[in-house]
Amino acid sequence: MHSLPLADLDALFLDAGNTLVGMDPALVCDRLAAHGIAAEPAEVERAEAGARPALSRLLARGRSSEDRDTFVFHIRNAIAALPAVGAGGVGDAAREAELDRIAHAVAHELKDAGTRRLWSRVLPGVPQALASLHAAGVKLAVVSNSDGTIEAGMAAVGLRDHLDAVFDSRVVGFEKPDARIFIAALEKIGTRPERTAHLGDLHAVDVLGARGAGVHGVLVDPFDDWRDDPCPRTRSTAELARALLDARAARR
Numbered sequence: 113m114h115s116l117p118l119a120d121l122d123a124l125f126l127d128a129g130n131t132l133v134g135m136d137p138a139l140v141c142d143r144l145a146a147h148g149i150a151a152e153p154a155e156v157e158r159a160e161a162g163a164r165p166a167l168s169r170l171l172a173r174g175r176s177s178e179d180r181d182t183f184v185f186h187i188r189n190a191i192a193a194l195p196a197v198g199a200g201g202v203g204d205a206a207r208e209a210e211l212d213r214i215a216h217a218v219a220h221e222l223k224d225a226g227t228r229r230l231w232s233r234v235l236p237g238v239p240q241a242l243a244s245l246h247a248a249g250v251k252l253a254v255v256s257n258s259d260g261t262i263e264a265g266m267a268a269v270g271l272r273d274h275l276d277a278v279f280d281s282r283v284v285g286f287e288k289p290d291a292r293i294f295i296a297a298l299e300k301i302g303t304r305p306e307r308t309a310h311l312g313d314l315h316a317v318d319v320l321g322a323r324g325a326g327v328h329g330v331l332v333d334p335f336d337d338w339r340d341d342p343c344p345r346t347r348s349t350a351e352l353a354r355a356l357l358d359a360r361a362a363r364r
Contacts, residue, residue, distance in 0.1 A: 116309060116328055116344040118359035123251035123303040124352075125294065125322070127312030128262050131332050131349055132242075132254070132271060134233045135160070135222070143221050144191070147214045151194050161335050163189035164313055172316035176287060177257045180223060187222070188215030227258060228265045237350030242274035245353050248360065251301050253277040255294060255310060257287050257317065276301055288312075289321030298325065311352055319343050 126132055137153030144151050151159075167186045175182050191197055192211060222230050246252055252275050256262050260282035266272040279297045286292040298305055305326030312318025312332060319329030319341075330352060331338055333345040346352040 116330060118356045119363040121250065121307055121309055121328075121356060123253070123301055123308040124245060124356070125253050125255040125297055125308060125310035125327065126349065127310075127314075127318055127332075128254050128256040128258065128265070129231050130161075130164075130235075130313035131311055132235060132238050133231045133265070133269060134235050135230055136232045139225060139230060140218075140222065143218045144194075146221075147217060149191065149194065149214065150196050155194055155196075156190070158335060159193035160186075160190045162193050162337050165315075165337055168314045168316040171289075171314060172320075177314070177317060178259065178281070178287065180220065183223060184216050184219040187219040188212065191215050191218065227261045228268055231265060232269060234269050234271065235348065235350075237348060237353075239271065239274070241350040241353035242271060244357060246274050248357060250356070251276050251303055253279060253297050253301055255279045255288065255297050257281040288317045289324060291321065291324035294322055294325035294327055298327070311346070311349060315341050315343065 134157070137156055140156050141151055141153060163186055166189050170182065170185060171177055188211060191214065197211070242252060254262060254266060254275055256279070258280045260280055262280040263272065263278040266275060266278060272278070277297065277300050279293055281287040281293060284293050284296055286296070294310065298308065309328040309330050310318060310322035311330045315331055315338065319331055322329035328344070330344045330346060331341065332348065334347045338345060346355070
């Protein structure tokens, strides 16, 4: 994160999914098992993270992150990377067709569970990180592509009180990477773009979207899957929070 002016940041914008909260592993593993795929939560987490660069490339071509077909695409790539599926001979036509069928079913079942149910696992260290940043005077806002449920979802998992504002694309009317959702957040929070960073898990949506509004973009990369992308990266929100607070302390 050497190119990020951590000590000068007054505000931090945060994506929700895979930044503050992750998919409920029990729900995902249950849906996979219902379609004959055995997977452990850690395997699902790793496979999903590894599928994000391909999803970013799809979104860079103009696909909406909120389309069901986009989610099917992402879930299919994640399932294909699971050890149980890789050992099953992916590559032949029949197996690929079966994988398509399973991915479509699982993706729709997960979506039908609802955003708040699916994205209900608070990621490690997030509450403490947000509380520390908030106590230090850093303004915090969620800037997320979603279906109008993010604010209620943040409240349900106990994170809303740490946030100064929540910007949900369905409510705001603009979807990342459209710079207007970031500009709306800047105006509401009252911070300058050069003193603001946005943290998210998809380069095309979060990093490039933030840059379009003059905001510093930072990528969540827990497993070093984005090493070819020249942008600041961090393993987690908790890691970025520690670095930001350490930089502020060193300047004093």
